[in-house]
Each structure stands twice: as structure tokens, then as C-alpha cells.
Amino acid sequence: MSLAVLKSRALNGMDAPQVTVEVHLANGLPAFTIVGLPETEVKESKDRVRAALQNARFEFPAKRITVNLAPADLPKESGRFDLPIALGILAASGQIPADALAQYEFAGELSLSGELRPIRGALAMTFAICKSTADGHTEPAFILPRANADEAALVTDAAIYPADSLLQVCAHFAAVDEENKLQRHRPQAAMQRRTYPDFSEVKGQLQAKRALEVAAAGNHSVLMVGPPGTGKSMLAARFPGILPSMTDQEALESAAVQSLTSGFSIDKWKSRPFRAPHHTASAVALVGGGGTPRPGEISLAHQGVLFLDELPEFDRRxxxxxxxxxxxxxxTISRAARQADFPARFQLIAAMNPCPCGYFGHSNGKCRCTPDIIARYQDKISGPLLDRIDLQIQVAALPHEDLLKQASGESSTVVAQRVEAAFERQQRRQGKVNNLLSTTEIDTYCRPDGNADQLLKNAMSKFNWSARAYHRVLKVARTIADLAGADHISSAHVAEAIQYRRALREH
Incomplete structure (x- = not known):
């Protein structure tokens, strides 16, 4: 047989379209050509595949080898096509049986010795394989490097067959008994929830802790404003520890994004991601991009927390x-040749100083910044962005006597229990967290009583809020009521929500 056809997967954002790997051997001067819009990594597979076959004691055919990666208009990148190309050459030259190849999909990068190296995007590829065989007539089977087996096996509907080397894969197809065949990989038991630093380690800052509890319960974004050394970064680092437990679907979505950058490992399963990029990060690093679109920090923080410290130091653009x-x-990342969509349902936690020197409003009186300098510094955070941040709180400096005391606040476990109860209350009532309520749903589920409604209208008039700010305050008030176990939003709930939106001067 001079023609072999195998199946693999490419990556396009979160999608993994199927790629048909066609290998043809023809008479003529020896040559090795790969067509089908291959990028540099794929073109270099010629050398890896040749060395791997020779070092595995297979014969490399002295023929004209043509490899076609279809569809031809889909860009192909990375070394994941090494394994199917090598198997195609062996099948086309009659060195391994080709009958069973159609039952599997293949991906894996080969070392020069024939060992299989891990690839990125294994989880996204497994998702796509299951989707394409959703008719139920055939069970999706995937042969890939052993290092990727745990993440791929999180998709329980797929049959994952991990291998350590090209020889093992070839032995699987040549074996006449089950002993020498690849064994199906079984997913590991669910990992325990990761441990985070504890809230009890933060001294004082009861108002800030309360605001973060509200944010965790309703999935609200937070901006903390205060002098240096008041505990803003400590609070942010402990915030993931009070978030509601991840569902299996949320964990799979988060793991799939991490898999695209080879950043996922099984010990992170069901752990909320916490991303804290430096303030020198570019727009592409933050939202994603590149010639071959890759996810940025906001997507890597999907179903988790994005912490932006020193917020005004980020470039405004x-x-x-x-x-x-x-x-x-x-x-959505749009490029001339392609477009890629990435999820970015993250919870924003930001921190900043009130002025360039950091001590505006501090009791030590060190601040020498003029009102114009302070205004320019705070104006680095635009009004439209500030409008989208639900809670904006002051984190004041602690008195010396409080700093000398032992930390004795509530533990993260105690706070997390209240958050979980409020979260479950929202799920029973509306099937989603309060922050995701639409305008129509706000009218249905966030209706304040008479006194609370008048208080909210007065605040909107006094602070010149936009309609977005008004709705966000209502959603925060709904979350406060949920934490209190109340069915209706009272004036006390609205008053607390209003206080969480006055950290910076009004825009």
C-alpha cells in the first residue's frame, strides 16, 4: 500500500478542527514534502520523523514522500503531527498494519530517539473528538503522549490510550494479544481542593474583608484603594480561598484554557486560577493574540481571579x-488570516495607591502631592472602566497598636461557608450568580422595597451615576441580602452597597 490516511487535530482558539494526514509514497528521486499550509514547527517534523524512524530500527523509505495535511486552508502549527506522519509512512510502506488506524486519532511530538513528548491543547482536542463522535455509534479513541493522558482523561467520554514512544504505538497495531496493546487510561480520582493562604492572617481590615466576602458571593469585581503596606495584596492572594467550589463544567472549561499553553496539571484540578500579571504587561499579554492566537491573562484566569496590582501603573490603553x-x-482575537474566540469569565480584583507617593489621606502626613497631581493619577483609570467595577473600597492604614496584636480574624473556611450558602441561594432562585443578571432579570430579582428604592434614587442623583452603575449597585445589594438570608432588598442592604462605590472621587 503506497497511501495511508490518519486523523489528527489542529488548534484554532478553543476549537480543535480535524486534520486528515495523508501520506503517499511514490517512485522517483528520494524527497520528503509536507503540504497543507504547515508552519515552521510542522515543516521541521521531516527531520524529527526521519531520525525517530531510523533510531527505532524502522526502514525510512528511499522514495518520494508526500504528506498532505487537509484541509489545505487551515494553518497547521506545533509538533503534534509528528506521530501521525511517522505512522503514515510506516503504514504506507507496509511496515505496520494499516487496517485499524482509522479507529483512532493521533497527536504527539517525537524526539530524535522516538520518544513521545507532551503537546499543548490535549484537553481541547479531546473535547473536539467527543463532539465529532457525539452520534454514539463509535467511541472516540485518542492515542497521545503519556504526559498528556491525565488532562485528556478528564473528558470521561473519550478512550485515551497513552504511549511513551513510537515503538509502543507500533507494537499496539502489530500485537496479536492484549498484553502488548496500549492500555486505556483511567482518570485519576478527583483531587482535593487546593489550599490558599488564610484570611485570619490579615490583621484588622474588617471592612475590606466584608467587601471581598460580598464580591465572592456574587462574583463582583473589586478595586481596593489605600496606602502601601495596608494589606491589599495579602487580601487579594487570599480571595480565591473563599470562592464557591468549582463545578465539573467550570473546572473543565478552566482546564481546557490552561491546556492551550501547557499550563495545566492534574494537581490544579478544581482549583480557581489566580493570575497576577506585572503592570508592564502589554495588551496582547493581557487579552491574548499573536500571529497564531493564544489566550491571554484574562482567559487563563477564566473561572478564577485576575489580580491587577498597582492599577494606574498599567498603560491606559x-x-x-x-x-x-x-x-x-x-x-475574540481577529487577525487577517483567522479569528479565535476564548472564554474570559474572570473576577477582577485590582489594587492601587490613592496618589503617586501613596500617602494621600494617611495619618502620617507624608503626602506632598497637589490636588492636580492626585487627579491626574486617579484619572489614569478611565470612567468607563471604573463604571464596570462593582465594589470600590478604601483600605486604610492600621494604627500601630492593631499591628502589634495577634491576628484573630475569621478563617477563610468560615467565610467560605457563608459565601457558599449565598451562592446556592442564587442558584436556586435564578440559576446564576447575581453579577450575570441581565437588565430584565434585575427587574425581576433585584426589586428593592420602598425606602430602599428611594435611597438608591437619591444616591444616583447625588453621585451622578450611570444606568450601568445603578444596576451594579442593585446587584451588589441583592448579594448582600443573600448573605443575610433575606428574600427582599432593604434599605440597609442598599446603604451598604452604596458605601462600596465611593473609594475614588466621582467621575
């Missing part, structure tokens, strides 16, 4: 790219 994802929960 970089911060502005957060506006759409904060509303929509996804990001």
Missing part, C-alpha cells in the same frame, strides 16, 4: 481592553 471582556465574559 492596556486597561481599556478589559472593558468588553468584563461585560461579555469572552474575547
Amino acid at each position: 492596556v486597561l481599556e481592553v478589559l472593558r468588553e471582556p468584563l461585560e461579555s465574559g469572552h474575547i
Whole structure:
């Protein structure tokens, strides 16, 4: 047989379209050609495949070898096509049986010795394989490197067959008994929830802790404003520890994004991601991009927390790219040749100083910043972006006597129990967290009583809020009521929500 056909997968954002790998051997001067819009990594597979076959003691055919990766208009990148190309050459030259190849899909990068190296995007590829065989007539089977087996096996509907080397894969197809065949990989038991630093380690800052509890219960974004050393970064680092437990679907979505950058490992299963990019990060690093679109920090924080410390130090144009994802929960990267969609349902926690020197409003009186300098510094955070941040709180410096005391606040476990109860209350009532309520759903589920409604209208008039700010305050008030176990939003709930939106001067 001079022609072999195998199946593999490419990556296009979160999608993994099927790629048909066709290998043809013809008479003529020896040559090795790969067609089908291959990028540099794929073109280099010629050398890896040749060395791997020779070092595995197979014969490399002295013929004209043509490899076609179809569809031809889909760009192909990375070394994941090494394994199917090598198997195609062996099948086309009659060195391994070709009958059973159609039952599997293949992906894996080969070392020169024939060992299989891990690839990125294994989880997204497994999702796509299951989707394409959703008719139930055939069970999706996937042969890939052993290092990717745990993440791929999280998709329980797929049959995952891990291998360590090209020889093992070839032995699987040549074996006449089950002993020498590849064994189906079984998913590991669910990992325990990751441990995070504890809230009890933060001294004082009861108002900030309360605001973060409200944010965790309703999936609200937070901006903390205060002098240096007041505990803003400590609070942010402990925030994931009070978030509701991840569902299996949320964990799979988060793991699939991490898999695209080879950043997922099984010990992170069901752990909320916590991303804290430096303030020198570019817009592409934050939202994703590149010639071959890759997810950025907001997508890697999907179903988790994105912490932006020293918020005004970020380039203003970089911060502005957060506006759409904060509303929509996804990001679309458009390039001339392709378009890729990535999920970006993250919870924003930001921190900043009140002025360039950091001590405006501090009791030590060190601040020498003029009102104009302070205004310019705070104006680095645009009004539209600030409008999308639900809770804006002051984190004041602690008195010396409080700093000398032992930390004795509530533990993260105690706070997390209240958050979980409020979260479950929202799920029973509306099937989603309060922050995701639409305008129509706000009218249905966030209706304040008479006194609370009048208080909210007065605050909107006094602070000149936009309609978006009004709705966000209502959703925060709904979350406060849920934490209190109340069915209706009272004036006390609205008053607390209003206090969480006055950290910076009004825009």
C-alpha cells in the first residue's frame, strides 16, 4: 500500500478542527514534502520523523514522500503531527498494519530517539473528538503522549490510550494479544481542593474583608484603594480561598484554557486560577493574540481571579481592553488570516495607591502631592472602566497598636461557608450568580422595597451615576441580602452597597 490516511487535530482558539494526514509514497528521486499550509514547527517534523524512524530500527523509505495535511486552508502549527506522519509512512510502506488506524486519532511530538513528548491543547482536542463522535455509534479513541493522558482523561467520554514512544504505538497495531496493546487510561480520582493562604492572617481590615466576602458571593469585581503596606495584596492572594467550589463544567472549561499553553496539571484540578500579571504587561499579554492566537491573562484566569496590582501603573490603553471582556465574559482575537474566540469569565480584583507617593489621606502626613497631581493619577483609570467595577473600597492604614496584636480574624473556611450558602441561594432562585443578571432579570430579582428604592434614587442623583452603575449597585445589594438570608432588598442592604462605590472621587 503506497497511501495511508490518519486523523489528527489542529488548534484554532478553543476549537480543535480535524486534520486528515495523508501520506503517499511514490517512485522517483528520494524527497520528503509536507503540504497543507504547515508552519515552521510542522515543516521541521521531516527531520524529527526521519531520525525517530531510523533510531527505532524502522526502514525510512528511499522514495518520494508526500504528506498532505487537509484541509489545505487551515494553518497547521506545533509538533503534534509528528506521530501521525511517522505512522503514515510506516503504514504506507507496509511496515505496520494499516487496517485499524482509522479507529483512532493521533497527536504527539517525537524526539530524535522516538520518544513521545507532551503537546499543548490535549484537553481541547479531546473535547473536539467527543463532539465529532457525539452520534454514539463509535467511541472516540485518542492515542497521545503519556504526559498528556491525565488532562485528556478528564473528558470521561473519550478512550485515551497513552504511549511513551513510537515503538509502543507500533507494537499496539502489530500485537496479536492484549498484553502488548496500549492500555486505556483511567482518570485519576478527583483531587482535593487546593489550599490558599488564610484570611485570619490579615490583621484588622474588617471592612475590606466584608467587601471581598460580598464580591465572592456574587462574583463582583473589586478595586481596593489605600496606602502601601495596608494589606491589599495579602487580601487579594487570599480571595480565591473563599470562592464557591468549582463545578465539573467550570473546572473543565478552566482546564481546557490552561491546556492551550501547557499550563495545566492534574494537581490544579478544581482549583480557581489566580493570575497576577506585572503592570508592564502589554495588551496582547493581557487579552491574548499573536500571529497564531493564544489566550491571554484574562482567559487563563477564566473561572478564577485576575489580580491587577498597582492599577494606574498599567498603560491606559492596556486597561481599556478589559472593558468588553468584563461585560461579555469572552474575547475574540481577529487577525487577517483567522479569528479565535476564548472564554474570559474572570473576577477582577485590582489594587492601587490613592496618589503617586501613596500617602494621600494617611495619618502620617507624608503626602506632598497637589490636588492636580492626585487627579491626574486617579484619572489614569478611565470612567468607563471604573463604571464596570462593582465594589470600590478604601483600605486604610492600621494604627500601630492593631499591628502589634495577634491576628484573630475569621478563617477563610468560615467565610467560605457563608459565601457558599449565598451562592446556592442564587442558584436556586435564578440559576446564576447575581453579577450575570441581565437588565430584565434585575427587574425581576433585584426589586428593592420602598425606602430602599428611594435611597438608591437619591444616591444616583447625588453621585451622578450611570444606568450601568445603578444596576451594579442593585446587584451588589441583592448579594448582600443573600448573605443575610433575606428574600427582599432593604434599605440597609442598599446603604451598604452604596458605601462600596465611593473609594475614588466621582467621575
